[in-house]
Amino acid sequence: MDFIEIIVTLSGLGLAAFVIWYFFFSARRMVSAVSSSGGVQQVSITVKGGYSPDVVEVERGKPVQLSFYRDEENSCSEELLFPDFSIRRALPAFQTTLVELLPQQAGTFAFTCGMGMLRGRLVVR
Template sequence: MALFKRKQKATIVVDKGYEPSEVHFKKGQPAQVNFKVKTDNACLEKVVFKDLGITEDLFASGAHTIEIPTEQAGEFAFSCGMDMFHGKVVIE
């Protein structure tokens, strides 16, 4: 029973904050968020998904892709390392 599930993808640009600061995915389909960094503002160096236990170093080389669990509807908040800039991923 190979049920084909298309991956949902969203890109968030990190510049003067998160743009967009909120992304939505459908429940039950794999999802990922990709952060594209356009700033050297140290405040935004790390993005933290507290509920997922993920801290990603956005100034490190390579892609910055976070896999988002979508088994349940709900929200995953994220912020910069100092908890000054905020955003969220909504599963619905």
Template sequence: MLVINILGFALISLIVWWFWLYKPRNGMVVKGTVPITVNNGVYTPAQVRVMAGEKVTLSFLRKDNSPCSSIVQFNNLEISEELPLNKTKDISLESLEPGTYPFSCQMQMYRGELIVEGKADE
């Protein structure tokens, strides 16, 4: 009985960490097209850094056949796009203001963020 309680507590702790405490690692600033793979419940990379005012294209390749992975949403940008299975879907974004723009599936189980940094000369 003690083993079952310990395993239950460990599972609850993992769920809390994954959905509320986990933060993706810092990424480097990129330009142009950024490939993002959707597979095994995650976006890879889950964090994309770009410079403000520059055009960037996020090229999503969905390898996960889960229904949850079929849509990517940028709620702050009012963007919602369907991702076809095993095909790329490009989402072009132009001249974004500095800030953090989270993206996720419709149930927010797959999570990522687009970080737009201010210009170096500002």
């Protein structure tokens, strides 16, 4: 192995490590839901190369309304899955889709795109 091959190999390993860190270990922005006068907890989430915010904190036993605005046409983000709540929704491009649910137990619940590449979490306290 010559010097150039070593440099290319090390660069590839470094980039792979960065991708793994970014998607699985980087710090996530958490947002707490805002309760409306009717007691519904509301959060707006933008879908563009990921979910922003990707961690949402809500209270147990109160209705939750998540507004997903899909700001792209990427095919990966055209579907939303909440497996623990048996929710599957199409997210039309450049439109807002409401997802309503009532979390009955505390815990952390994942939501993803249809391909599982975009990930978020609903934290119920």
